[in-house]
């Protein structure tokens with residue numbers, strides 16, 4: 001255990017991804033007297049991981065294969081960097097997540113891979129700074145129960161939920177009528193249904209306001225990201241589906257808001273940079289100065305707000321349905337999406353096939369109570385197989401003519 005006065009130990013799941021790299025920048029800017037990195041979990045980006053090891057000297061790291069471990073050793077040896085302990089695969093990620101010297105675990109892997117390690121971190125009583133929303137979508141009940149039982153804190157890094165956490169500070173739950181998530185609307189906000197059907201991978205990857213990884217950028221183009229966030233908000237803050245709204249706000253300046261019983265609305269605003277939310281989750285309940293420039297409202301002039309188009313973005317309706325029906329249905333929805341998104345990135349299906357595949361998988365899913373880890377993992381596995389079969393049934397999209 002670290003003494004309260006010393007630097008807090010940090011473990012990062014997904015250290016070489018967008019959130020992982022930004023977390024390390026935040027830690028560097030806050031200084032070694034506040035935080036130190038004790039463990040890093042990565043996949044196979046050995047080049048980036050080797051640089052991270054050289055600058056942060058973690059005690060242990062994990063990678064996704066023996067081959068990556070071999071490459072990493074060679075690279076560190078070549079550059080005369082002391083070898084940390086290197087562990088491979090999910091056991092490695094779990095060791096990172098439960099490292100005895102880690103006070104805070106940043107959960108930033110993409111998709112379902114971080115699920116079990118994040119659960120183990122909560123069971124071990126760590127503060128979890130959660131960027132991996134899929135984890136709560138799959139198993140919100142299990143995750144929040146583990147946190148309650150061990151006393152672990154769950155701090156959202158997702159910008160909307162981080163904003164909501166800030167807005168809800170000091171408000172009585174009984175005096176909050178609803179919470180409202182803002183959505184940028186993604187690159188297809190103003191496109192017709194026909195244009196969306198024919199959209200290319202590079203168009204879908206061009207997010208207007210946030211610079212993120214490929215999976216979440218496609219989720220932002222289909223608005224499944226907002227659907228996942230509705231479920232995430234339910235588990236983080238305990239609001240019912242009818243008390244969670246979505247407003248499209250293309251400038252992404254208002255990160256989310258709450259509506260109180262007297263009609264007052266409290267919004268959190270800031271620049272679109274994930275380092276704000278990461279820093280908040282690491283330093284809560286304190287605040288420290290941040291290296292980012294402050295928000296200049298005079299440079300913005302206008303902010304727009306509009307209702308989301310549920311016809312063109314059916315993923316939103318699918319997510320509300322999954323949350324209302326509950327059990328393993330959100331896990332099945334998430335798994336189907338995780339299979340459909342790479343299929344789109346590989347140009348095997350069109351963008352608008354993504355919600356079709358998810359809906360077909362949800363229709364065929366045999367929903368069970370989501371109170372056991374094994375049941376959730378089985379739902380995830382079955383939905384992945386079902387999604388792959390749905391993809392096979394679809395005609396391959398015609399090559400697009402420029």
Ligand code: MG
Nearest residue numbers: 158159160229
């Ligand atoms: Mg978000």
